[in-house]
Amino acid sequence: MLLLGINLSDLSPRLSRVSITLPKFLGSGVANDGAISKHMTALGSGALTFFLPCGFTLAMQAYAITTGSFTIGALTMMAFALGTAPGLLGVGGLTSSLSGTFAKRFFKFTGVLVLLLAIFNISNGYTLMNLGGSSRIVPSTGVVSNEVQEIRMTESDGGYTPNIFHIQPNTKTRWIVNATNPYSCASQLTAPSIGVTKQLEQGENIIEFISPASGTIKFSCSMGMYTGKIIIDREE
Numbered sequence: 001m002l003l004l005g006i007n008l009s010d011l012s013p014r015l016s017r018v019s020i021t022l023p024k025f026l027g028s029g030v031a032n033d034g035a036i037s038k039h040m041t042a043l044g045s046g047a048l049t050f051f052l053p054c055g056f057t058l059a060m061q062a063y064a065i066t067t068g069s070f071t072i073g074a075l076t077m078m079a080f081a082l083g084t085a086p087g088l089l090g091v092g093g094l095t096s097s098l099s100g101t102f103a104k105r106f107f108k109f110t111g112v113l114v115l116l117l118a119i120f121n122i123s124n125g126y127t128l129m130n131l132g133g134s135s136r137i138v139p140s141t142g143v144v145s146n147e148v149q150e151i152r153m154t155e156s157d158g159g160y161t162p163n164i165f166h167i168q169p170n171t172k173t174r175w176i177v178n179a180t181n182p183y184s185c186a187s188q189l190t191a192p193s194i195g196v197t198k199q200l201e202q203g204e205n206i207i208e209f210i211s212p213a214s215g216t217i218k219f220s221c222s223m224g225m226y227t228g229k230i231i232i233d234r235e236e
Contacts, residue, residue, distance in 0.1 A: 007111070059223050063188060066199055137193045137215035144210055145171045151230070155179045155186050155200055159221070163228030167211050175207040175230075188222035191230075 060080045064073035098106055151165045155177055167173055179187055179200035187200040194209045194217055217230040 059185060059188070062222055063199070066188075066197075137217070138213040140170050140210045141213050148172045148174055149211075150174045150176060152176045152178070153228075155181070155184070155189070157181050157184050157186070159186050159226030160219075160228045163226075165228075165230045166233050167230055169211055169213045169232050169234070171211050173209055173211045175209070177205045177207065179203065179205055185223050186221045186226045189219060190222060191217055191219035193217050 057080075060077065064076045067073050067076065095103075095106075145168070149167055149171050151167060151173070153163070153165075153175070154161045160177075177189065177200055179202055181187065182200055182202045188198075189200055190197045193215075194212075196207055196209070196219070198205065198207060212232055214232050214234060216232065218227065219229070220227040
């Protein structure tokens with residue numbers, strides 16, 4: 001994505017000469033006159049799009065996989081494809097009709113937007129890579145309090161509210177998440193350091209765990225856009 005943004009914005013003439021394209025045999029296969037060969041190559045090219053490094057696409061793929069159902073997963077990806085098709089076709093039609101100075105300015109503007117989106121995705125990726133925090137988490141000592149501590153959080157289009165908590169160590173903990181929009185990015189909640197990956201459903205979702213002896217439990221949505229943390233207070 002960074003390379004695409006640099007190419008469109010023409011920020012670096014040297015890097016602009018570098019482009020990533022499909023292998024020649026795939027392009028020639030699609031143009032082949034043989035119907036079977038043409039269709040099989042097109043099918044293979046389409047299947048390879050599963051590995052496109054697009055955050056939105058990967059998030060939908062992750063959600064489709066977590067459903068555990070071939071039918072629901074397929075319908076999810078079909079709805080995603082149909083929903084994005086008008087926008088992609090519109091952009092493709094617009095760019096093909098542009099020419100001259102306006103076209104150059106438009107592509108440079110688009111390149112800047114792509115660069116900003118790339119930086120945003122890199123930031124989100126860095127967040128996801130550092131979620132585990134295994135070096136900061138000290139497991140429970142095994143001496144668990146009989147009391148149960150509760151923390152409550154609301155999930156919405158804007159993320160998690162509140163998103164910072166303080167809890168006691170070595171204690172049974174009940175994390176209650178009220179999901180107001182189960183179809184937003186924030187509905188895929190993950191907290192790797194305590195082994196939590198949960199697709200939130202409408203209403204209250206209850207997650208129970210034993211709080212570690214010390215450290216900070218980081219959590220976020222599946223794309224790293226919305227984040228939060230649960231801080232383990234030291235015992236006095």
